[in-house]
Amino acid sequence: MEANLVDKSVIETGEMVLNMGPQHPSTHGVLRLKIHTDGEIVSQIEPVIGYLHRCFEKHCEKLSYEQIVPFTDRCDYLASMHMDHAYSIAVEKLLDIELPDRVEYIRVIIAELQRIASHLVAVGTFGLDVGAITPFTWTIRDRERVLDLFETLCGARLLYNYIWPGGVSHDLPPKFIERTLDFLDYFDPQIDELNNLLTTNKIFIERTADVGILPPEVGINFGVSGPSLRGSGVNFDLRKNEPYSIYSKFDFDVPVGKGEMGTIGDTWDRYYVRVLEMRESAKIIRQACAELPGGDVHAALPKKIRPNAGEVYGRYESARGDVGFYIMSNGKNIPMRVKMRSPAFCNLSVLSEISEGWMISDVIAILGSLDIVLGEIDR
Amino acid sequence: MTSIFDSLQESLAFLNLDLFMLLSLISLLGGTVIFLVMAVNALVAVYFERKVSAFMQDRLGPMEVGILGFKGGKKFWGGIGQTLADAIKLLTKEDILPKSSDKFLMILAPFIIFSGAFLTFIGLPFAQNIVISDFNIGLFYIVAMSSVGVIGIILAGWSSNNKWSLYGAMRAAAQIISYEIPIGLSLLLVVIVSGSLHLGDIVQWQETNRWFIFHSPFAFLAFFIYFISTVAETNRTPFDIPEAESELVAGWMTEYSGFRWALFFLSEYANMLIVCIVASIVFLGGWLSPLHLINIFPESWYILDGPALGFFWVSLKAVILIFVMMWFRWTFPRLRVDQLMYVCWKVFIPFALANLFFVSLWELIF
Amino acid sequence: MSEYLNNIVYGVKSFLTGMKLTMDHFRNKKELVATLQYPHEKWPVPERNIGFNHSEYNLIRSRLHVDIDDCIACMQCERACPVDCIKIDSIKPPKGSEIDCGMTSNDTQKKMIVSRFTIDMSECMYCNLCVFPCPEDCIYMVGGPNAEKHEIDYEFSQYKRDGMIFEFADATDEAIRDAGGEKWLDQRDVKLAKHNDGVELKGEVKSVKPDPITAPIKTDTPISTAKPATQTSESSGELEIKSFNDISDKMCRGIAKKAFMAAKRGGKDAVAILADVAQALSDAGKMSDEIQSILDGLSASPSKAVAPAVEAGGDVKVESVPDAPEAVEMKEFDIKDLNAIEDKMARGTAKKAFIAAKRSGEDKVEAVRKALTDAGKLDTATEDLLNSFSGAAAKVSAPVEAEKLAESTEEAVVEPVGDLPLFEIADLNGIDDKMTRGMAKKIFMAGKRTGKTRTEVIADLRAGLTEAGKLDDATNTILNKLGSGN
Amino acid sequence: MTFDEIVALLDTKASGKTSVIEGKTVISVSPENWSEISAILKNESKLNFDYLMCISAYDKGDNKVYGAAYNFYSTVNNHYLEVRVEIEDGISIPSVVELWKAADWHEREAYDMMGLKFEGHPDLKRILLSDDWEGYPLRKNYKEPDYYHGLPVPKDKSYWD
Incomplete structure (x- = not known):
């Protein structure tokens, strides 16, 4: 009798394909996720990228080495300084330039300030993803102060074109160091506030701990890097393991996920690593500011960049992870090939692996904890 | 306790209308009053919410729009005309119905939600004699009517023909129906103790004894269960999973715009007002002054209780509760849908049932 | 059980901590407010404003x-x-x-x-x-x-x-x-003219020429204004329902539109439709002078979809479009204008003649007219079309030369907007004769390499095949098909 | 391990199948040997290249030879290696997705941008460009299309130049 009530041919059960994006509040840009769901449970995720593809690598084949710098800015627009720095380091490796000390110190200070700014956005938007709005505005408020510093430094607030191959475009403005230290003094208690408001909140922990666990070996196999990998307990930071620039001079720790609230490598760990890294960055900035030497920042700027034929692979620890610039030169002033290994590209590729079996809300949280920037993924 | 309905009937008697006409006239007047209350509430509450959120987030909130050239003061009252401007914008916006939506249901849904809130106001006293119609079973009526809205939500989600809307509707249905239970159980406590479903009688009980929240430790707990459940019932953070703007875009409201969306908004804030007024009447002594917290003061002190001040006390208590709701919203992250159910079925309902049992014992013993 | 309670206690504690924090910010901490009330307050300018040295240069990237x-x-x-x-x-x-x-x-x-x-x-x-x-x-x-x-x-x-x-x-x-710098000035003027041409177009497709015949002017209104000439529709040769919008009376408009739709559904042509509309209106007793004139205007140029219409009604808004008539005159006779010709065969012939004339530098209009007359394909609509250009031709010649000059100096030749993409080589496989096919493909490849457009390539094909005497009817049909885009 | 040690080790494991590009610390492998060599790189405990940093496809500019440069790193042994696999147009490279999941998207990108085909890749399709894109943009002989889906591609700024 009951069998007749339900006509199975009419009422079908099955998976639903949900298109999250390209326009969606939580995809952090124009990312599209094809989500196969069974009710709220996600069974398969297929990220579709390329909506922000701006032909960075093709551009590079038409532009001289100096002119590429503004375009690297636009790859990771939340950590432009890191992109500049990574590219510059690769080109300098190719040119074999020795930099003045002052340049290196300035670069480190700027890069770490940028790391703070970038992590503030990452942490804030992660809060937004799990529904907490106030932490986001607080972090944006603090980031604004970093951007103010950058504005006095080079006149721009988002896309700087500041770090060049061979040096930096301008010397530090007067009082920059004082203002930076002021900012750090102001900033330390703000992290505590953030922790009280968000990090230790019970709902936040419920939402993020034990969710989207990324085992370290899977992370390495997928090429995940940066805070996302360190959240899984892998102590790997290029600043420590392969110190470039002058990072070997500074004393700082590499925070890794410890699974304090759940399992090692869960979403909460990835989030908390970023919070801790901000403190470490502040530590580095203080040391660098104390030791900042004098000198001319333009001493090593090459008149014309025309490297010998050859190639170089430069690695750099950006806010999102391991940026690589693979530059092939054929002896002209225009590179033959510039390939950018973008960290968020690899980080995103692991999304489908770690978020299957979780709910839609968790997918958002996991995506937020990977801290992707679409400009960098699509290039 | 006389109702507005009764007093209007008396005062309009001189018109010598036949009964049908008289009743229609009174209903019309009453309806207008309710609508005005809802509209003004939404205007004020939205402004209030914006300012509260802005100050909690180190911002200033709306500061530019004024009314007739008056922009308000420097800080809190700046941009006083913002919500009015928003309302005008919403009413004049293009009305969009998606091509493949179920048009009839989609048009119908906001009105169902709206009438759910609207009808609830009929039995809701704002003060001793300020109630449209005074029911014997006022509490029961309010609880029943405030759950009508969920039908509209399901219709809205279904008819939009949008997967996000559908998710929102399903979540909303599950959530609202679940949270009806702890709400009902907490209110049942009051009914057991005071022995009446009539809101006037419940306040009467509190006048002779004390605020109900201080009746016993269990009543104290019941108040919190009730209050937090109503936060969930009105779909507000941390329980706003049907809307969940970071997950479901805008949940069941995704495809709505303009006037229809404004109706949703109106009813959402009206629901907030309703649950807060019910909480203040049932648990916090209604139109009684704070002196009734514990009735130990001499008789002459109770001048604060006059009928004129009743409205003031009710609204003050309601406003404080609304502020707390906003405070929640701008502090907490959002729960996940299964955790929401966990909180309801594994925390609130066991506690509410235990409460019920112990309060009954309490009544037997004391 | 204790874990359950601990959880609740921890939760409540953390909630209270958070709420205390937000309350703190709500009540004091006003110095943290980051909002800048933009038009009233402005961003402070970084204070590095000394000189032009790189180290001292004031860094604002504004303009x-x-x-x-x-x-x-x-x-x-x-x-x-x-x-x-x-x-x-x-x-x-x-x-x-x-x-x-x-x-x-x-x-x-x-x-x-x-x-x-x-x-x-x-x-x-x-x-x-x-x-x-x-x-x-x-x-x-x-x-x-x-x-x-x-x-x-x-x-x-x-x-x-x-x-x-x-x-x-x-x-x-x-x-x-x-x-x-005379040469430079000349080049600049050409560019400017080109630019202004583009500005006038406002991004619309250049395929249909505006009606050069002045709009049917209503006799009883003192001033009538032609709508901007660019408001041409792509579906030439068809009457559109929009044309009736100029009828001021609502009732009449409705009747006219209804009749129009009915007639159109019946598959009637423009003249018949207009007759129908007129009939319907006079049946309803609504026929007035004004409407009659509008209908007349429509029937006078049925091939123009939206006839430059009369601003109906008493109060006429004078929209000054001073450039419009001039622009009309200056428009050059383009090969795409020939697309307006209905008959496929005639279109082909016309285009061939056009290309030939363009190469030899003859007057294109006359060449086309001659070719069509020879083929016996010159009907009234085409005649009208050609007439519309013959007036402009004289004036056009000067800019054409200028353009040629510009072309010789500049690499970038503007591609005609709206031309179809070049077809695939496989499309030529329909040609039966092997020899012909081979020849066609060769011509195609040559055209493709030099980056010619579809119409140009087809014209080349036609010319080349005719020269070799290989252009038979079947091939012609294929080319026509390709030319029309399917 | 230094580069020379790695080369020596590879010589003992698979002699003759790898060669060092002159003047560079880069190993060149032919596509037919690549699956064997890649397995050695990953599984040999002394090498243990567990981290595939990047696959850069490149075009030599002669319209014939394309290549992929693999940059490896070992998080355990802390050493680097760059391997190049060069092919003529049309020949496919064995995929290494089985060994390094990171290769999945990188190989798709190399296919998308440079038209390298990877044999054994589970789902080799375009990643950054749309599926119906024609040609491989990073090839030196790539010509931008005049039309995309019937829309003209604006290439000149006529009013501006």
């Missing part, structure tokens, strides 16, 4: 400015720009002439006249790269040493994209001519 008096046209900034948003043209006075180009503020003798220095700020990406190479320090982001002269310009906006192109060169035409 590029050029002190043109100091510019020596060394082109360094143009070369440095990654997005090509700077364009500099300069004219060097001939040797021995006595023109003094002036001195820069660094006491450098200028050797050239800067005839053009344009910066397109809508393309600028504020990278500051152009500032550094300048030997005379004359290009900088506003806010530099001349900050008092040029305000820091955070907020410059324009209604049109063109408005973001800033011209800094101030050399007069006289000066340029004196310095021997």
